[in-house]
Amino acid sequence: MPGVVASQVTFRRSLLRWYGENARKLPWRDIPNPWRILVSEIMLQQTRVEAALPYYDRFLQRFPDARSFASASEPEVLAIWSGLGYYARARNLQRAARLIETSFPSDFGFIRALPGVGPYTAAAVASIGFGLPHAAVDGNVLRVLARVTGDEGDIADSATRQRIAGLAEELLDRARPGEFNQAMMELGATICVPRNPRCLVCPVALHCEARKQGRQNELPVKRPKGAPTAIECAVIIIRRRDRVLLKQRPADSARMAGFWELPAPEDAPGVPVLREAGEFQHTIVNTRYRVRVLVAAPVRIVHLASAAAGAQWVPQDELEHIPLTTITRKALRHIS
Ligand code: SF4
Known part of the structure; x- marks a missing residue:
């Protein structure tokens, strides 16, 4: 993994400057309250941003804090989630709300142990909600870093994912972990998109192996999936x-x-x-x-x-x- 590791400081600086000037306005970015971040991350686990937006606003109007959601009835929980799909998320979120109740501890171990919270969601909530230094590695971040480093491993393999997650931890801006994580995800969502990435306007293009080699459309490597x-x-x-x-x-x-x-x-x-x-x-x-x-x-x-x-x-x-x-x-x- 050449390039990027050697110039981490410039990579972070370019990325954060770009994010400061180009971040999309999203409601969970307005108020970095851990409960709101947790709700947004759970909603976005299997749902696109545009589809989640109306649900997010309605949900937080009805349940502005963990305590209010903890005491909601099951039909009410399912009704407010109705249409978003993957309803285990709503049930897990309520179980999490019951553990949080009135005070959300600033503790990565607690966040990671909440129902329905995997490594990515825990790192996102910990870094954005509490400023804790944990790299959040979702599909967008995996794609960006596979390209930046020119990693040729199959992105579905756990060894490849672990290797890239290790690099994400190394690259993380420990002074601004929440912003850094959001900037990486934003880059993957808006510039380093799956097909035809917009390398000409990419803030980290100078650090990118895939671009140097003209292989941005070949990476990350993906094993073909079975037909549905x-x-x-x-x-x-x-x-x-x-x-x-x-x-x-x-x-x-x-x-x-x-x-x-x-x-x-x-x-x-x-x-x-x-x-x-x-x-x-x-x-x-x-x-x-x-x-x-x-x-x-x-x-x-x-x-x-x-x-x-x-x-x-x-x-x-x-x-x-x-x-x-x-x-x-x-x-x-x-x-x-
Ligand atoms: S230069 Fe292109 S391939 Fe490389 S990170 Fe930027 S958008 Fe992605």
Whole structure:
């Protein structure tokens, strides 16, 4: 790893100057309060910044501190997270809030041990929220440093990731760790992007091996992933006056326990299908669902199969207040 290690001081200075002049305005950057940082980092774990922004504002208006979230009811927790996906994050965040309650300790070991907090999130909260010197290494930082150092290891391999994480610790500006971490992530998100990085305006271009070698589009090296599994399914919208029939996922479901969803056609055998309202795709991890949305003829009584036990008629104007699965939320747009 040549170049960058030899000139760490200039690397830091160039990066921080650029960040000071170009940082995007994001709400969690306005007030570096550890609770707000934790909420933002948990939300951003599997969600893009643009998608998380409206949820973040709404969440903090309702739960401005850990204590208020610690005492929220489960339906309330799921409802405020509804649409963001990966609901284990919301449950973990509430368990974390119960450990924090009124005072968030400035202690890396405590932060790292919080539920749902891995090494990256712990370092981000510790450095941005408390100014503790820990390098936060996410996918953006891995990409930037793989290019800067010309690292040819497979970025999915733990040995490559550990090597790059070690360099990130070495490069970290210990006087301004929060800013440094955010600057690295910002560089990866806005300049050193996965395809066609904007090397001409990059503040660390002079330190970059990939650029020197003209290999910025070849690095980092990535092993090809397996193709996603495709699943075709259908949901049925059954209405009675202003109510929609929904069923609740059992409490012991591996995914989205307690959430409400539209029944599948096989849950309501004998219900006549009036029309097909459309279809959409929804991807969860490595599974791509193609979902057909069926609309039933108005019915007075529905006999549900046992798989749909726990079904209820829910008034349409209450739908936004209960936790719905994302597939159901998308499907209901076909009748709104
Ligand atoms: S010079 Fe290009 S490849 Fe190197 S860090 Fe900057 S944007 Fe990334």
